[in-house]
Amino acid sequence: MAQREIELILMRQLASYLAQPILLVNANGDLLFFNEPAEAIVGKRFDEIVDIRRGEWTALFKPSDNHGAPIKREDLPLTIAIDKRQPAHLRYWIQGLDGVRRKVENTAFPLVGQAGRILGAVGIFWEIDCA
């Protein structure tokens, strides 16, 4: 497998040191990495996940609003960051791979390298305490 771009390597290294849940996707929107704090939101350890492709996110995590209405893929922050190359923020519900529904805040931003290369996007999550 080819080596990743240096910006992605450094982003993954930074994420692995941070206490905030962080997901890293490539320019197609496919999962590249999530850090240990994100395991609590995803509901599995990174090493237990084989692949998550762009089109699989909504089916796997069933994002929905406060009323339980499904959120379309194109309205999710990571999709906006990739497709529109814009930062995006949303508060919504997801269901982890452990079957637990969690309310999260999610900010995503695109990673743009030198010469305007779109490398992927970063998603940062905060779990909202609903107790």
Add this chain to the structure above:
Amino acid sequence: MKVTLWGTRGSLATPGPEAVRYGGNTACVEVRGEDGSLLVLDAGTGVRRLGDTIRPEIGRVDLLLTHLHMDHVQGLGFFEPLFMPGLPVHVWGPSSTTEDLGARLCRYLSPPLFPVRLRDLPCRLVLHDVVQLGDFRAGKFEVQASLVCHPGPTVGFRIQENASSMAYLPDHEPALGVRNFPEEPEWTSGFELASGVDLLIHDAQFSDDEYPRYVGWGHSSISHALRFAELAGVNTLVPFHHEPSHSDRLLDELYERALASRRLPFELAPATEGASFEI
């Protein structure tokens, strides 16, 4: 392909009796193709002596800059081919996110830092931004350039001529932020450039004891260089960019210790000024 080291020192030129064998000039490497065509890797202070061996009849010079830190460009203003009227000199190097290569070079090659301006050089200067190019041909050589882990825009080069290959990563800290270096190849800075090359010239600035004090400065320890070379499966590793405070005697000790510590699956040839390698 013949590779000759004209400058092996990192960070600062280090002349003196304690740096006679490993050398005191900063980064500069000559690569000669089978037909005599020339690539120059970096323009540290070592490039002055190399420049004095080049005649206008060569027809073309390609100078590849990994980045623009002073120890890699300080010799530029003393590189004789730049002053040969009409000689095509192609300079390949990284732009930044806000300035192209020409603007960045002008910061050094203009007053007050230098009396001669880039635009006043009599050679036929052609500048190429390697970040945008990625893969390119420089004369007879096939070159791959990729950004690597070092502060500021910095590339490494992989150079191929027929079946011979070498990689040049003089300033490189692939272990930065990696808990158990090395990680998988896919997530290791510089891996693709160095993978399977005949000759790898790689940063080994610090001893293992020194490295923890300089994490994030963009350089490798000797152990990191050895592990990176092992991961990349190279035939020969040339540890390079020696720390200015390291004397010949200390460098001998450090590499004797490195050789004694583990069995290496490649040849180890610490860079000494004037050394040549036939690939």
